[in-house]
Amino acid sequence: MSTDVLDTAVLRTEFRLFRREPGGIFWIMLFPTMLLVILGSIPSFREADPALGGLRPVDAYVPVAVLLGLIIGGLQGMPPTLTGYRETGILRRMSTTPVRPAALLTAQMVVLGAASLLSALVTLAVGRLAFGVGLPQQPFGYLVALLLALLASLALGAVLCAVSRTAKIATAIGSTALFPSMFTAGVWLPVEAMPDLLADIVGWTPFGAAAQALNEAAAGDWPGPLRLAVLAFWTVLLTAAASRWFRWE
Amino acid sequence: MSVIDVTDLRKSYGGHAAVDGVSFTVEEGEIFGILGPNGAGKTTTVECVEGLRVPDAGRVRVTGLDPVTDHQEVTRVLGAQLQQSELQPKLTVREALELYASFYPHPADWRPLAERLGLTGKLTTRFGKLSGGQKQRLFIALALIGNPRVVVLDELTTGLDPRARRDTWELIEDVRAGGVTVLLVTHFMEEAQRLCDRIAVIDRGRIAALDTPAGLIRRSAGATVISFTPSAPLDDTDLGALPGLASVQHKDGRITLSGTDETVNAVITLLARSRVTAHQLRVTDATLDDAFLDLTEATA
Known part of the structure; x- marks a missing residue:
C-alpha cells in the first residue's frame, strides 16, 4: 500500500533496519528501564518522601523514565538517521521513484514512536512488578499526555533534521538538546x-x-x-518549524 | 516519436549559468549520449529531465509529461541511476531490489536482473559492505527494476572494472533492443562510441555538437591518422603541401600525419614518386577522443 507519505514496504524496511541497530534499541528501549531499576535498587528511593507529596522517589521516576525513552527516540534516534539519509542521497534516490521521500520520514517517525511507546510499556511493567509502582490511575489521560509528548519529541527531532546539514552535526545538536530536555523531564530532579x-x-x-x-x-x-x-502548542509550533525548514536535499 | 524533448533549457546556480540554452530530442529506442568536460552542465541537464531540478527557463518533456509538474507520472516511466547516491548501509542487496521493485506498478523480476549484473552472490550482503563497483551495479539494477520506458544513466560504468564495463554495455544494448530509450551521460569515449546512436557534446552549458559518433569523428580536423617510418628522409615542404593535411609530427624517425582520405592517397603517391619505402605503415580513423578534444578546445 502506498500513499504520498506512507508506504508499507518502506515502513517494513525501516523496522527491519531499526532492529539491526543495537545502539538505538539499547538507548530507546532498555536504558530508561535500566535507569529505573538502578534508582529503585537504592533503599532510600523506596521510602515515602514528603518533598514528593508522600510519593516514593521510585514512583516519581516511572513517568521520568517513560519520557526519557521518547526523548531519546526523538532527539538521538531520528536526527542523525534522517539527516544521513538526506546527506548521502538516499532521499534523492527515492524521489526518482513513484514513492516520495516523505515516506522515509513517516516510517522513521512510526518506527521510533513505536519503539518509544514499547519502552514506556516496559518501564510501567517493570515499575509495577519490581517496585510495586501503581499503574496510571487515569490510563486514558496518561495515554493522551504520552502521545502528545511523543509527537512533540518527534517534531523537535524533525526540526533538528531541518537545521542540520550533516549527520555529524545532527548528532551533536541532538545531544546538546538532549540535556535540557532530560532536565525538564525531571531526570536529575523530578518535577514534583x-x-x-x-x-x-x-x-x-x-x-x-x-x-x-x-x-x-x-x-x-x-x-x-x-x-x-x-x-x-509546542507540537504544532515544532511541526510548523520543521515543515517550513526541512529540505529533502 | 520523441521520448525526451528538451528545448532551450536554462539553469543557473548563484548567477553562474550551468546550463545555458540546451535543446535536443531523443527518439524512442535510441541510445543518446551526453558527453562533455567536467562541469559542462551534463548532470544538471539530466537532473532536469529526471525532475530533480526545476529549470529556470525552457521546456522539458518526458513521454510528453513535465518532469516537475507531472513528477509522479514521470517516475513510473523513467528509471534513473544518479551520479552519486547511497542506500541505507544495513540494507541488503536483496532487500533493496525487493523494496524498489515494490514501488512500481509493473516491476521487472529482480532475479534475472541481479544475475545479469553479477549480484547473485551478494544478495545477502549489506549495502555498506559492497565495493564501489558492486554498488554501481546495484544502482543500475534499481534504475531498470521498474521496467521503465526511459532510463537515464549518469556515469554508467564509472568504478567498474573492464569486464564489468563490457558486461554492462551488453546489458544496455539488450535493454535498448527491448525498446527502452536510453539517455547516457559519460566521459568514456569508448563507451559513447560503442553504445550511442547520437551524441550531444556539451561544453560550458551549451551544445557544441550533436551528431552520430561517426559524424562527430568526420567533423574533427584530422579524421584520419597516417603513420610510417620512411626508408629515407622526406622533404618537409612536400609533406606540408599534402591536401587535407591537419598536422604533421616527427618522432624518432617516424612520421605521423592527420588529415582526410585525400591525404592518404596523396601520401602514397608522394612515397612512390620519391621512391621511399614506408615501413610499418598504419592508417587509422581518428577516435571520438580526438573529435571531442577538437570540439571542446575550439570553444575554449
Missing part, C-alpha cells in the same frame, strides 16, 4: 521535587508539561488543560 518557581518555568517547556501531565494522570486525575495545551 523542584522548587515552585523552577517547576512553574519547567511547566512551560514541552517535556516539563509532559512530566506534570503524566504525574497527574498517574495519580488518577485528568491532566490539567494547561499542561495539555502547552504540549499541543
Whole structure:
C-alpha cells in the first residue's frame, strides 16, 4: 500500500533496519528501564518522601523514565538517521521513484514512536512488578499526555533534521538538546521535587508539561488543560518549524 | 516519436549559468549520449529531465509529461541511476531490489536482473559492505527494476572494472533492443562510441555538437591518422603541401600525419614518386577522443 507519505514496504524496511541497530534499541528501549531499576535498587528511593507529596522517589521516576525513552527516540534516534539519509542521497534516490521521500520520514517517525511507546510499556511493567509502582490511575489521560509528548519529541527531532546539514552535526545538536530536555523531564530532579518557581518555568517547556501531565494522570486525575495545551502548542509550533525548514536535499 | 524533448533549457546556480540554452530530442529506442568536460552542465541537464531540478527557463518533456509538474507520472516511466547516491548501509542487496521493485506498478523480476549484473552472490550482503563497483551495479539494477520506458544513466560504468564495463554495455544494448530509450551521460569515449546512436557534446552549458559518433569523428580536423617510418628522409615542404593535411609530427624517425582520405592517397603517391619505402605503415580513423578534444578546445 502506498500513499504520498506512507508506504508499507518502506515502513517494513525501516523496522527491519531499526532492529539491526543495537545502539538505538539499547538507548530507546532498555536504558530508561535500566535507569529505573538502578534508582529503585537504592533503599532510600523506596521510602515515602514528603518533598514528593508522600510519593516514593521510585514512583516519581516511572513517568521520568517513560519520557526519557521518547526523548531519546526523538532527539538521538531520528536526527542523525534522517539527516544521513538526506546527506548521502538516499532521499534523492527515492524521489526518482513513484514513492516520495516523505515516506522515509513517516516510517522513521512510526518506527521510533513505536519503539518509544514499547519502552514506556516496559518501564510501567517493570515499575509495577519490581517496585510495586501503581499503574496510571487515569490510563486514558496518561495515554493522551504520552502521545502528545511523543509527537512533540518527534517534531523537535524533525526540526533538528531541518537545521542540520550533516549527520555529524545532527548528532551533536541532538545531544546538546538532549540535556535540557532530560532536565525538564525531571531526570536529575523530578518535577514534583523542584522548587515552585523552577517547576512553574519547567511547566512551560514541552517535556516539563509532559512530566506534570503524566504525574497527574498517574495519580488518577485528568491532566490539567494547561499542561495539555502547552504540549499541543509546542507540537504544532515544532511541526510548523520543521515543515517550513526541512529540505529533502 | 520523441521520448525526451528538451528545448532551450536554462539553469543557473548563484548567477553562474550551468546550463545555458540546451535543446535536443531523443527518439524512442535510441541510445543518446551526453558527453562533455567536467562541469559542462551534463548532470544538471539530466537532473532536469529526471525532475530533480526545476529549470529556470525552457521546456522539458518526458513521454510528453513535465518532469516537475507531472513528477509522479514521470517516475513510473523513467528509471534513473544518479551520479552519486547511497542506500541505507544495513540494507541488503536483496532487500533493496525487493523494496524498489515494490514501488512500481509493473516491476521487472529482480532475479534475472541481479544475475545479469553479477549480484547473485551478494544478495545477502549489506549495502555498506559492497565495493564501489558492486554498488554501481546495484544502482543500475534499481534504475531498470521498474521496467521503465526511459532510463537515464549518469556515469554508467564509472568504478567498474573492464569486464564489468563490457558486461554492462551488453546489458544496455539488450535493454535498448527491448525498446527502452536510453539517455547516457559519460566521459568514456569508448563507451559513447560503442553504445550511442547520437551524441550531444556539451561544453560550458551549451551544445557544441550533436551528431552520430561517426559524424562527430568526420567533423574533427584530422579524421584520419597516417603513420610510417620512411626508408629515407622526406622533404618537409612536400609533406606540408599534402591536401587535407591537419598536422604533421616527427618522432624518432617516424612520421605521423592527420588529415582526410585525400591525404592518404596523396601520401602514397608522394612515397612512390620519391621512391621511399614506408615501413610499418598504419592508417587509422581518428577516435571520438580526438573529435571531442577538437570540439571542446575550439570553444575554449
